Amino acid sequence: MTTSRATNIVWHHSAVDRAARAHQRGHRSAILWFTGLSGAGKSTLANAVNSALFEQGLSCYVLDGDNVRHGLCSDLGFSDADREENIRRIGEVAKLFLDAGVVVLSAFVSPFKADRRRARALVGAGDFVEIHCAANLAVCEGRDTKGLYAKARAGAIKEFTGISSPYEEPEAPELRIDTGDQTLEACVRDVMDYLAAAGIIPAAP
Amino acid sequence: MTTSRATNIVWHHSAVDRAARAHQRGHRSAILWFTGLSGAGKSTLANAVNSALFEQGLSCYVLDGDNVRHGLCSDLGFSDADREENIRRIGEVAKLFLDAGVVVLSAFVSPFKADRRRARALVGAGDFVEIHCAANLAVCEGRDTKGLYAKARAGAIKEFTGISSPYEEPEAPELRIDTGDQTLEACVRDVMDYLAAAGIIPAAP
Numbered sequence: 001m002t003t004s005r006a007t008n009i010v011w012h013h014s015a016v017d018r019a020a021r022a023h024q025r026g027h028r029s030a031i032l033w034f035t036g037l038s039g040a041g042k043s044t045l046a047n048a049v050n051s052a053l054f055e056q057g058l059s060c061y062v063l064d065g066d067n068v069r070h071g072l073c074s075d076l077g078f079s080d081a082d083r084e085e086n087i088r089r090i091g092e093v094a095k096l097f098l099d100a101g102v103v104v105l106s107a108f109v110s111p112f113k114a115d116r117r118r119a120r121a122l123v124g125a126g127d128f129v130e131i132h133c134a135a136n137l138a139v140c141e142g143r144d145t146k147g148l149y150a151k152a153r154a155g156a157i158k159e160f161t162g163i164s165s166p167y168e169e170p171e172a173p174e175l176r177i178d179t180g181d182q183t184l185e186a187c188v189r190d191v192m193d194y195l196a197a198a199g200i201i202p203a204a205p
Numbered sequence: 206m207t208t209s210r211a212t213n214i215v216w217h218h219s220a221v222d223r224a225a226r227a228h229q230r231g232h233r234s235a236i237l238w239f240t241g242l243s244g245a246g247k248s249t250l251a252n253a254v255n256s257a258l259f260e261q262g263l264s265c266y267v268l269d270g271d272n273v274r275h276g277l278c279s280d281l282g283f284s285d286a287d288r289e290e291n292i293r294r295i296g297e298v299a300k301l302f303l304d305a306g307v308v309v310l311s312a313f314v315s316p317f318k319a320d321r322r323r324a325r326a327l328v329g330a331g332d333f334v335e336i337h338c339a340a341n342l343a344v345c346e347g348r349d350t351k352g353l354y355a356k357a358r359a360g361a362i363k364e365f366t367g368i369s370s371p372y373e374e375p376e377a378p379e380l381r382i383d384t385g386d387q388t389l390e391a392c393v394r395d396v397m398d399y400l401a402a403a404g405i406i407p408a409a410p
Contacts, residue, residue, distance in 0.1 A: 068301075096266070096277070
């Protein structure tokens with residue numbers, strides 16, 4: 001049985017299900033999938049939304065490239081296969097948080113449509129909120145908060161999204177937010193308004 | 206950069222940290238790591254404890270072999286390397302839930318000391334509560350709820366813990382519970398009493 005896959009297993013139904021959690025907490029769970037170029041403000045926006053949710057007393061948590069890359073995906077690099085596996089695992093972990101009743105905010109470049117589509121397909125309609133942080137390349141490269149664009153231009157980082165590897169823009173994300181021009185506060189408001197309108201969280205007090 | 210590991214990343218400090226979550230929720234988070242033979246009652250006990258925590262209004266979630274094997278670890282089989290990677294990922298995911306303020310209950314055979322030690326080492330002292338579900342082999346094989354022992358005895362499952370692969374008993378678990386003789390209610394009470402005494406959850410009302 002050295003290479004076989006798991007077959008002798010069944011899904012275990014917990015007595016405490018998602019509906020019970022939502023009822024107790026007073027809000028639904030959802031996956032907020034932030035996607036966009038490096039420097040577009042995904043982590044910044046996700047953390048700001050997370051703070052706003054927390055201040056309303058809601059269950060929420062941010063998964064981002066930094067904390068996940070150091071832990072769950074520390075065995076993965078940046079090859080195509082490793083990037084795909086990285087996003088696959090994040091989708092699966094996000095699904096567990098969803099099941100746990102948590103509004104989970106994932107902030108990864110996730111440049112490929114196919115990877116995002118797979119993550120979306122793991123969960124039900126309405127559970128996956130794709131949020132395109134749409135600051136354009138000029139803006140992101142101009143910021144270059146981590147100095148990565150300079151390194152990529154110098155050839156020190158290969159296959160860097162936007163420079164030497166493509167970013168496939170979402171065609172029909174639930175939300176497209178101009179993280180280039182808008183203030184952070186305005187971006188947060190856009191997300192919170194969407195979540196309230198979608199019935200995921202209560203309307204702001 | 207096709208095979209390199211992540212190096213150009215930094216840990217992102219969320220504005221909402223574990224202490225803030227504990228303060229808001231009124232309880233600490235912890236990893237409750239249930240270990241024991243197949244049929245020892247790990248998932249049953251973990252789910253019953255989860256229900257008890259939920260009834261007290263606490264944030265909690267069960268990770269078990271069934272739901273994780275179908276998702277995050279669906280690419281893994283039962284080879285030594287795959288079992289080790291399975292437990293590594295579970296430890297990392299449990300750490301994320303811990304950070305999210307959730308009492309996370311993991312229910313896996315996790316037969317090897319080294320794997321359990323690695324999971325424990327990911328988090329702080331007091332964050333990892335190892336719970337040995339100590340029903341012995343005769344009891345577990347007598348139950349054989351999933352018919353796996355019969356298959357293992359017939360050679361249809363190779364490297365089955367307790368039959369053809371070792372179970373390394375914890376030497377100093379935080380809790381050792383006789384899931385062979387005790388009632389489920391008594392087992393749940395043992396765990397809840399420990400969590401209250403350790404200051405992880407409030408004393409029962």
